[in-house]
Amino acid sequence: xxxxxxxxxRERRRAEILAAAGRLFAARGVRETTVRQIAEEVGVLAGxxxxxxxxxxxxxxxxxxPYVDALLERYRRCAAREGDxxxxxxxxxxxxxxxxxxxxxxxAILQAELNRSFREEHYLYLRDAVAEIERIYIEVIExxxxxxxxxxxxxARFLFRTLMDIVKGTPYWFDPETHRVPELMxxxxxxxxxxxxxSR
Amino acid sequence: xxxxxxxxxRERRRAEILAAAGRLFAARGVRETTVRQIAEEVGVLAGxxxxxxxxxxxxxxxxxxPYVDALLERYRRCAAREGDxxxxxxxxxxxxxxxxxxxxxxxAILQAELNRSFREEHYLYLRDAVAEIERIYIEVIExxxxxxxxxxxxxARFLFRTLMDIVKGTPYWFDPETHRVPELMxxxxxxxxxxxxxSR
DNA sequence: GTCTATAAATAGATAGAC
DNA sequence: GTCTATCTATTTATAGAC
Numbered sequence: 001x002x003x004x005x006x007x008x009x010r011e012r013r014r015a016e017i018l019a020a021a022g023r024l025f026a027a028r029g030v031r032e033t034t035v036r037q038i039a040e041e042v043g044v045l046a047g048x049x050x051x052x053x054x055x056x057x058x059x060x061x062x063x064x065x066p067y068v069d070a071l072l073e074r075y076r077r078c079a080a081r082e083g084d085x086x087x088x089x090x091x092x093x094x095x096x097x098x099x100x101x102x103x104x105x106x107x108a109i110l111q112a113e114l115n116r117s118f119r120e121e122h123y124l125y126l127r128d129a130v131a132e133i134e135r136i137y138i139e140v141i142e143x144x145x146x147x148x149x150x151x152x153x154x155x156a157r158f159l160f161r162t163l164m165d166i167v168k169g170t171p172y173w174f175d176p177e178t179h180r181v182p183e184l185m186x187x188x189x190x191x192x193x194x195x196x197x198x199s200r
Numbered sequence: 201x202x203x204x205x206x207x208x209x210r211e212r213r214r215a216e217i218l219a220a221a222g223r224l225f226a227a228r229g230v231r232e233t234t235v236r237q238i239a240e241e242v243g244v245l246a247g248x249x250x251x252x253x254x255x256x257x258x259x260x261x262x263x264x265x266p267y268v269d270a271l272l273e274r275y276r277r278c279a280a281r282e283g284d285x286x287x288x289x290x291x292x293x294x295x296x297x298x299x300x301x302x303x304x305x306x307x308a309i310l311q312a313e314l315n316r317s318f319r320e321e322h323y324l325y326l327r328d329a330v331a332e333i334e335r336i337y338i339e340v341i342e343x344x345x346x347x348x349x350x351x352x353x354x355x356a357r358f359l360f361r362t363l364m365d366i367v368k369g370t371p372y373w374f375d376p377e378t379h380r381v382p383e384l385m386x387x388x389x390x391x392x393x394x395x396x397x398x399s400r
Numbered sequence: 401g402t403c404t405a406t407a408a409a410t411a412g413a414t415a416g417a418c
Numbered sequence: 419g420t421c422t423a424t425c426t427a428t429t430t431a432t433a434g435a436c
Contacts (some may be wrong), residue, residue, distance in 0.1 A: 044420065045421060047423090
């Protein structure tokens, strides 16, 4: 997908297409969404999309690649930030939550398609990103257990899975109009925190 | 889908088809699975499936309807069982977990397609079942809060979501070969229990 | 009961006019 | 840049032979 001499107008159109595709992919699934539907959402006919993107897969890549890149960057910063393991773990969870709420479509697509379209060879970069996120979490948790800041009778991978499952489920019921992120996070640590962090 | 005069042989074939379809639907998605793939998995050609089922949708229904029926029956028994709210909540979670592990394919399909295929009018019965499961949980939780057996600073719906998210995520990493259900449940109550149940 | 052959619909993608 | 028209492939489903 070589895009030469991008004019601002052209970039804007591309962004419109990506936003429309993101909404549809997230709401109905990648496979269930047709290029005709994407085009209709944008207000053009299907053929016109191919002026901006080579393939439907190219649209999906243009949507997901920047998302996971930014996501990884965010997690790496959390893990590198100065602080004890318990704080780092809370920053990681907060980062996950914020990423989810800022890019709900991309996240919904990632979660829904990991065991579907993204199993194909082409999407290895997405599965790699997910694997690295897990590594970052696990390292922080294990450091926390070693330092006595996280209960030692909880397996790192188990805690990671539990936290991720909770976070991942959020966008399906969280309403930014009536809910607030700090209250949500506080609720989580009320529910899971007391069982995770000793000396509270 | 009227099946008259079922011979045992015929029933066995039907079950084979359902099992094959379940595996494929769960692993790749309903839309991504073709009737040819189901037939191949069974060892026949696509046309032969239509001797047993009218449509691909009919296969999906025959797979999901008994599953959610049994699921609801199970939850209703839990809620009706004699015991305090805290025990009931733990029974509900156990029931969810067991249903997941006994019917991993049907569960994976239900979770994956709720925001996809199952949004169609035809699958209202599945969305209704999911809604009733939530009602059963919420009632038990609210009763527990009222009775002082569950922390009152946790919203019932929030606790339900958190528990369900954790349970739903399980089959994606739980390995029945190396993990045991009682240990898993104990792990959950270590992580979330201390934040949920007072006077522990 | 299962197969072969095929109908009918739909999807992704392309070519060329404007 | 967008549209019209169309190609090709794929998919669900059917009809009838065996």
